[in-house]
Amino acid sequence: MVDPSVASTDLGGPGGSSRVRALVVDDEPALMRVVAAYLAREGFDVTTAADGREALDRAREVRPDVVVLDVMMPGVDGIEVCRQLRTFSDAYVIMLTARAEEIDTLVGLSVGADDYMTKPFSSRVLVARIRSLLRRPRHGSGLAVGADGSDTSVTRRFGDLTIDPEAREVRLRDRLVSLTRTEFDLLEALSSRPRAAFTRTQLVERVWGPGWFGDERLVDLHLGHVRRKLGDDHTEGQYVRTVRGVGYRMGPG
Incomplete structure (x- = not known):
């Protein structure tokens, strides 16, 4: 459900009305609230979920642009959530892990995450990483020129x-x-x-x-x-x- 303490504001996109939808998934309520509140202050439209099953339901409902997803959750864990998410969503996924050494294992599982962060982390760093992902072209964006000026319309x-x-x-x-x-x-x-x-x-x-x-x-x-x-x-x-x-x-x- 949408956290009632979290407001959503415009991000100043095209026409001043572009709003990035973020889904924050964590079974630690305090951490989830902190991350959600910080993202809302930064202009994101935030939805939260406390477990994997709820996360998949919310993802189907709100069609998020980015998902901040904890790995270790009871029941359906973050790895399985990411796998299932990739069957119906192209949202950017940043996975959160408690131990740095787990990152190699997580990426090695090829679950389709775009980035990984280790707890504890700075909310400012998290936002910077999200904004970096959002600058990348989306599927079907129609962009025909690469970042280096190369023609991307040629097979x-x-x-x-x-x-x-x-x-x-x-x-x-x-x-x-x-x-x-x-x-x-x-x-x-x-x-x-x-x-x-x-x-x-x-x-x-x-x-x-x-x-x-x-x-x-x-x-x-x-x-x-x-x-x-x-x-x-x-x-x-x-x-x-x-x-x-x-x-x-x-x-x-």
């Missing part, structure tokens, strides 16, 4: 792999490959300049935005998911190749 081919930036589709031997938003954005960035080596910092700036600050290992982990979905060998990838000491590039077309 790109690398052997049996086809990347259509405008439709945000990836096909391998005519089979549609299901990628999360972050996975697609990383692949789109690499394919925008074939054979050019990108550092992790460059990929972070392209995908998460120049104002993002966090663990650059997320690049490695998300690209690991992309490779598995493409059937790519991590040591000598046909499509996504590691450039030792630098970062990544697309393989020969």
Whole structure:
């Protein structure tokens, strides 16, 4: 339900009426209220949920733009919520975990989250990370120019792999490959300049935005998911190749 103590205000988007819908999910009432109240003060339209089942119900009702999701909850935990959420929503998901070492495991599960934060965290940092995600293009936004000025309306081919930036589709031997938003954005960035080596910092700036600050290992982990979905060998990838000491590039077309 919408927290009655939380007000919603305009974010000053196009026409001054754009309002970002945020869903905050945590079984700790005090933390949930603090996060919800802070996001509301920052101009978000906030809905809260105290457990996984309620979170999925609220997500279907309010269609949030971003979900702040605790991992450890009784019953349906955050991992399962994220998995189910990805079947009907393209909302940005930031997962909250109590231990830093859990992040590798969570990302390794490939549940489709866009970012991860460790408790305790600063509400100001959380908002900064959310705003960084919101600056990224949404599916169907119709944007035809990449962040570096590249034309994203041209279909790109690398052997049996086809990347259509405008439709945000990836096909391998005519089979549609299901990628999360972050996975697609990383692949789109690499394919925008074939054979050019990108550092992790460059990929972070392209995908998460120049104002993002966090663990650059997320690049490695998300690209690991992309490779598995493409059937790519991590040591000598046909499509996504590691450039030792630098970062990544697309393989020969």
